[in-house]
């Protein structure tokens with residue numbers, strides 16, 4: 001899953017894809033590089049980010065989606081009105097970082113459309129979430145949360161086979177919490193759905209590399225995290241650097257499963 005943030009303020013690609021033409025070109029490039037889907041969002045969720053009104057979110061995404069008709073697109077939004085419009089414009093997956101908690105109408109929009117759904121764990125909300133997050137046991141708490149959200153979505157008519165689960169790397173979590181969630185990914189896979197991991201360029205990576213003030217991670221560090229998640233069973237990787245991740249994961253998959261590709 002390639003990331004296109006149509007925002008001026010995202011933590012790693014803020015501003016780069018804010019103009020529709022740039023966002024469209026980035027999405028097309030990511031698909032050509034091997035992304036299975038491109039996640040388009042118009043509201044930054046970085047720690048401390050300001051909320052964006054639905055009207056502004058729509059103004060940002062509509063011209064981009066209209067140009068990408070027919071391409072596999074995911075819409076990164078917590079607002080039902082934005083998701084509904086994106087689905088009309090061909091989006092196939094709703095990526096709601098609040099796991100259907102922010103907007104009571106969201107679950108109906110997803111259920112009625114028959115779209116895929118990503119349910120992500122977040123502690124708190126973006127403005128406050130990194131203020132000393134604490135858990136008794138982060139892995140079992142995240143797993144219990146996702147299990148409850150999965151049951152909620154299914155009870156409201158979203159087919160379970162269309163749902164993937166996401167531990168929400170960096171959303172109300174310390175570096176140690178993020179590492180534990182990937183290390184014990186089997187606890188999330190036990191819920192029976194594919195797991196999506198979004199470690200790409202997140203600040204924990206930069207901090208693990210020795211900069212306590214880092215606000216983002218490098219591409220190489222992102223790939224390291226993706227490979228570790230892959231080896232523990234993650235099936236979807238939300239990444240900024242599609243080409244590099246596709247190459248790295250292709251080799252990891254060939255080693256894991258064998259590959260019939262013949263080369264000279």
Ligand code: HH2
Nearest residue numbers: 005010011044045046120166168169198
């Ligand atoms: N991370 C971000 C945004 N959306 N969605 C899912 N399912 N999982 C994630 O880990 C995730 C997400 C934050 O990253 P990014 O989009 O690069 O930045 P911003 O939120 O500042 O736009």
